[in-house]
Amino acid sequence: MRRLCPAWPERLLLLVASLLLGGCAYAYLDAGMYQWLQGQRLEGLLGKRSGLAGALGFSSSTATGAREQAAASNPIGRIEIAARGVRAIIAEGTDSRTLRRAVGHLPGTAFPGERGNVVLAGHRDSFFRRLEGVSPEDRVRITTPDGAFDYRVEATVVVVADRRDVLDASADAMLTLITCYPFGFVGPAPERFIVRARLVSPET
Amino acid sequence: MNRTLRCALSISALLFTGTVLAQTGTIGSEPAAEPSASSTELSPAASGTETPTTAPGTQETSGATSPQQEPMAEPLPKTASPLPLIAAVGLLVLGSAVGLGFLRQRATRSRG
Secondary structure, three states: OOOOOOOHHHHHHHHHHHHHHHHHHHHHHHHHHHHHHHHHHHHHHHHHHHOOHHHHOOOOOOOHHHHHHHHOOOOOEEEEEHHHOEEEEEEEOOOHHHHHHOEEEOOOOOOOOOOEEEEEEOOOOOOOHHHHHOOOOOEEEEEEOOEEEEEEEEEEEEEEOOOHHHHOOOOOEEEEEEEEEOOOOOOOOOEEEEEEEEEEEOOO | OHHHHHHHHHHHHHHHHHHHHHHHHOHHHOOOOOOOOOOOOOOHHHOOOEOOEEOOOOOOOOOOOOOOOOOOOOOOOOOOOOHHHHHHHHHHHHHHHHHHHHHHHHHHHHHO
């Protein structure tokens, strides 16, 4: 009887399912822990710097604090879109590990608060899931050790994945958010959803 | 007969799982765009699909290069996460295991 109804296929499938689902659970837990720990760390850093805020004006045209954090492989700040419920820590880099844990700042682009194009990328199924509903005039706040910077959304664009001109530098202080499109696509999406915003406060 | 069927079913499930996992492995290696020789500026006409949604009274910013930045030869960041696909496959495999267990128990009862 046992030979006719072997239990090993069932057990093998259970093992595979456990590995797959366990891996996913670990990834989500790891991202959650990273966000929480680095959020606490950022709060502490902001608390220390707030004492110097008056003397330094709490904003600068060169994001020295964010650059220092990036050079030390620390998170550079936090992005918030209150109207859409987006809130995530920003880390330097856009490799897969960084994007799994945080919103990534593209190396070589401007830092928040600076003149130029600040490029941030995030997964459409985690931190930038709610980016789909963003609309012109929405406010994007980026808080870094250099201060809080408010950007106003000007446009959203869907482009093909190799449209690199969205990474171009700009003369003004701009913010570009990148995530995959379509949002419900499973696997490597063929397009990118781009949000363009302009710095409105503090003015550079 | 039943044993053969179950073995074939489990092998099919494993093959499917392996195939999907192999596909997810390619997520991080989307075909990278070739670096532009001259600059990163592309004309909208040559860029494929574009669906702009612009605020009234606003214009898209120009791509003037800031002196603070150097032109980059990097493609757009890969923002596709494999986790939803892996989770879906995991649930599928779990469902297959539960289904197999149910079939096995029923077969055992009918023969007992």
